[in-house]
Amino acid sequence: MSDRKEKVIVIGGGIAGLSAGIYALKAGFEAEIYEKNAIPGGECMGWNRNGYHIDNCIHWLTGTDPENALWQVWKTVGAIDENTEYAETDRFYTSCVDGKEVTLWNDLERTEKELIRESPGDEAEIRKFIQYVRYAEKCVLPAIKPMDMMGIKDYLEMGKSMADMPKVMKEYGKISCKELGMRFGSPVIRKLMCDYLPEEYTAYSFLVSYGTMTSGNGKIPLKGSLAMSLRMADRFKEMGGILHTSSSVEKIVIEKKKARGIRLADGSFATADHVISAVDTDYLFGKLIDRKYMPKDLAKAYADRRSYPVTxxxxxxxxxxxxxxxxxxxxxxxxxxxxxxxxxxxxxxxxxxxxxxxxxxxxxxxxxxxxxxxxxxxxxxxxxxxxxxxxxxxxxxxxxxxxxxxxxxxxxxxxxxxxxxxxxxxxxxxxxxxSYMGFVTTVGSRQMRFKGIVKGVSDLYVAGQWIMSPGGLPVAVVSGKFAVQRILKKQGKSIEV
Ligand SMILES: Cc1cc2nc3c(=O)[nH]c(=O)nc-3n(C[C@H](O)[C@H](O)[C@H](O)COP(=O)(O)OP(=O)(O)OC[C@H]3O[C@@H](n4cnc5c(N)ncnc54)[C@H](O)[C@@H]3O)c2cc1C
Incomplete structure (x- = not known):
């Protein structure tokens, strides 16, 4: 029997690609990442100008609470650990209208008091909103394994930990942020409800975002987004991974319905046993492989700009x-x-x-x-x-x-x-x-969920924020892990990684 380790090629060195590379190494594969830019990180990025640093991603990082399974994923990929220092922020944001201003504080009681002081006539609606944000604090993203690999026990556990989430879905899942705003008489509170996320987003997503801040599970690591991406790249390299920067991939080579490797923009080839695409799905299905491979649900979403807008x-x-x-x-x-x-x-x-x-x-x-x-x-x-x-x-x-x-x-x-x-x-x-997120979940659309496998091409897997709405860093990081788990599952191995 050969001792040769199977090789995984990852296309794209953003958060999803770095995560896929790290988990591939952890699972015992060889791993190489090909990134078109000179530095890894993709949209989790920052750059310097005139002695200042422009941080262009993390407003909140979901998964900073060590009790949360996602925290373990961030730790595994080297993004954060027990010693990470976080920004000392006390609020989500402030909205101003006609000289009045209101703030969504991390302290929910403080928000409740401030909003009621601003608009006593909205008291009942404000109290309800605050209560449902408390429920939404319990929302967790599956981070241990993909949902389609979960068994009854996993679902029961998830259901137990997210006990009150169905209430939030029921009350705020079928209205947009704009409609949520309309429930309040005060013009400034109306705006507060739809300033942060695009107005057409489901109100439910907004409550979950705010709940992530108030629960302490959405802090901002100091030193910013680029530093976090570079910590992940370092982790990948320390584990033996090879990161090719300034290496744009032009095509995924498919032979006999199997992904065999990649062709780079300079004309060179690299072969692999498994290929993980961690680039935008619109780019994968169209540029790297033929558009005909795009799953129907995804194609429908791209074709329907009204129901699946991007931001x-x-x-x-x-x-x-x-x-x-x-x-x-x-x-x-x-x-x-x-x-x-x-x-x-x-x-x-x-x-x-x-x-x-x-x-x-x-x-x-x-x-x-x-x-x-x-x-x-x-x-x-x-x-x-x-x-x-x-x-x-x-x-x-x-x-x-x-x-x-x-x-x-x-x-x-x-x-x-x-x-x-x-x-x-x-x-x-x-x-x-x-777009720097995936598809916006609107009232008229179904939440995008894509399994990350490509019908008609074996050994090709898809990671990246587009596999699950609304995208963002947490989806990106778990999608890299999930892609590796899909390889392991196909090989009949344990998916614990
Ligand atoms: C301003 C801003 C604020 C944000 N705020 C937050 C926030 O507060 N919280 C949050 O969770 N998320 C936030 N996000 C979103 C977050 O940055 C993204 O969800 C996440 O970084 C996406 O990661 P990804 O790996 O899926 O995709 P990408 O970051 O897009 O990575 C794809 C990588 O593939 C590379 N690539 C593309 N084509 C090729 C090719 N042909 N060959 C080789 N490489 C290729 C790209 O260069 C890129 O590095 C924000 C984004 C922005 C821009």
């Missing part, structure tokens, strides 16, 4: 040379901003002063975000290079004006570091419509 952003980062009073994330109204035919009158800024490593002493980084949709992406894409540069320059200038109009104290203290559009995410990560 991205136009963003700008600033150096602030001041003691800036706005804490963490603040949403506010502004004079209209035009992107193509669409007009926006609400933006958010996020103060990164919670992490002293991002800016020189006494200064901070501020980022502004204008949420963008499929339609906005198509506008940016339609522009010629010259038009694109001009539109980006103009919008950046207008955004800066809106920020200083809202915070006049910043007028002489703000310096633009960088700005980027939905196209940036497509160029950098091959992200579909620049």
């Amino acid at each position: 991205t952003g136009f963003q700008a980062a600033y150096a602030i040379n001041a003691d800036f009073s706005a804490k963490d994330t603040v949403f506010f109204e502004c004079a209209p901003l035009k992107v193509g035919e669409r007009s926006f009158s609400r933006i958010s800024v996020k103060n990164y002063s919670y992490d002293r490593s991002f800016a020189p002493e006494g200064k901070t980084v501020l980022q502004a975000n204008l949420v963008q949709s499929d339609e906005d992406y198509l506008y940016w894409e339609s522009l010629s290079p010259e038009e694109y540069a001009e539109a980006k320059r103009k919008l950046t200038g207008e955004l800066t004006e809106r920020i200083t109009a809202r915070f006049p104290e910043l007028k002489d203290e703000i310096m633009l570091l960088d700005s980027w559009t939905p196209l940036t995410y497509n160029r950098y990560c091959n992200a579909y419509h620049g």
